[in-house]
Amino acid sequence: xxxxxxxxxxxxxxxxxxxxxxxxxxxxxxxxxxxxxxxxxxxxxxxxxxxxxxxxxxxxxxxxxxxxxxxxxxxxxxxxxxxxxxxxxxxxxxxxxxxxxxxxxxxxxxxxxxxxxxx
Amino acid sequence: xxxxxxxxxxxxxxxxxxxxxxxxxxxxxxxxxxxxxxxxxxxxxxxxxxxxxxxxxxxxxxxxxxxxxxxxxxxxxxxxxxxxxxxxxxxxxxxxxxxxxxxxxx
Numbered sequence: 001x002x003x004x005x006x007x008x009x010x011x012x013x014x015x016x017x018x019x020x021x022x023x024x025x026x027x028x029x030x031x032x033x034x035x036x037x038x039x040x041x042x043x044x045x046x047x048x049x050x051x052x053x054x055x056x057x058x059x060x061x062x063x064x065x066x067x068x069x070x071x072x073x074x075x076x077x078x079x080x081x082x083x084x085x086x087x088x089x090x091x092x093x094x095x096x097x098x099x100x101x102x103x104x105x106x107x108x109x110x111x112x113x114x115x116x117x118x119x
Numbered sequence: 120x121x122x123x124x125x126x127x128x129x130x131x132x133x134x135x136x137x138x139x140x141x142x143x144x145x146x147x148x149x150x151x152x153x154x155x156x157x158x159x160x161x162x163x164x165x166x167x168x169x170x171x172x173x174x175x176x177x178x179x180x181x182x183x184x185x186x187x188x189x190x191x192x193x194x195x196x197x198x199x200x201x202x203x204x205x206x207x208x209x210x211x212x213x214x215x216x217x218x219x220x221x222x223x224x225x
Contacts, residue, residue, distance in 0.1 A: 035214075037163070045155070045163060045206050045216040061213050062120055095162055103169055105153060109162035 002026040002108045004096055009114035012086050019082040020113045022096035029077040030054040033099040035106065036070060036081045038092040046092075050099065053079060086117045121145055121209050123217035131225040138194040140220045142207035147187045151210035154183055154192045157219075158203045166205075167192060197222070 007021040022034060035050040049060035051070040058070050064083070072079045083090060094113045097106040122145040132138055142152065150170040155163040165174050167183035170190055180195040194201055202224050207217040 037216075044204075044219045045157070045208075047208070047214040047216060050214075059213070061215075097162070101165070101168065101174065102172075103151070105168045105174075106163075106165050112162060 002098065002100075004098060004108055004110035006094075006096060006110040006113045009116070011116045011118060014087055014117055014119055016086050016117075017082060017084040018086060018090075018115045019080055020094050020096075020115070021078050021080050022110050023076070023078045024098070025077065027098075027100075029072060029079065030074050033104060034070075034072070034079045035097050035099055036094065037097065038094045039112075040089070040092040043092075048081070048094075050104075051079060083115075086115075088117050090115065091117045120213055121148055121211050121215055123207055123209055123215055125205075125207060125217040125220045127220060128218070129221045129223060131223050132197055133225045134197050134199055136197050138192075138197055138201070138222055140192040140194075140205055140207075140222075142185075142190040142192070142217050144188040144190075144209060148209055148211045150186055152183075152185070152190050153208045153210070154181075155206045155208065155216075156201075156203050157206065163206065194222075199224075 003025045005023045030053045036048040053072040069082045096110040098108040100107040124143045126141045152170045154167040157163040171183045204219045204221045206219045
């Protein structure tokens with residue numbers, strides 16, 4: 001069965017970087033793209049971007065361009081999302097999701113990773 | 120970037136009632152519009168994609184419609200498990216989510 005297991009929560013200082021991992025099991029990671037979505041406490045969903053796990057092609061939301069990098073290590077079936085220049089506004093739960101449905105829609109989600117930015 | 124507006128922000132209904140949720144876009148786009156359900160402490164769950172296609176396993180009481188800039192999610196008869204927050208999402212060049220509609224028990 002398909003599982004996406006994300007790394008654990010972290011506390012970061014303002015200005016630091018956070019790198020969240022998303023380890024896939026139950027399928028070949030390069031067969032389906034991944035998308036990243038975040039949710040600040042008590043707020044709505046915010047799309048961050050997607051990565052083609054086969055080619056490495058990415059498409060980042062305008063709000064994150066220049067500050068986010070999404071990569072995939074096929075040898076470990078793990079995808080990563082790194083966000084740089086953290087501020088308190090980046091405090092959120094970060095989700096990865098597999099784009100496995102027709103039309104590249106999400107069928108499986110990770111459990112979420114809470115990144116807290118605090119001095 | 121296409122901006123999505125959802126209305127109402129909160130919908131107070133009783134089980135068995137019909138829920139009609141609206142999603143309006145700042146500009147027209149191809150019907151790559153999806154609806155998600157999210158319950159507290161859980162990841163979102165895809166219900167509808169490409170405006171009207173129901174995901175396998177989603178009950179038939181959920182339906183999506185609309186085109187251009189106006190889209191609707193309808194829940195024909197609310198079940199207790201349907202009380203949640205619903206988001207629409209568009210997929211033009213950059214994807215965006217609407218702010219959500221909370222469906223709460225009246």
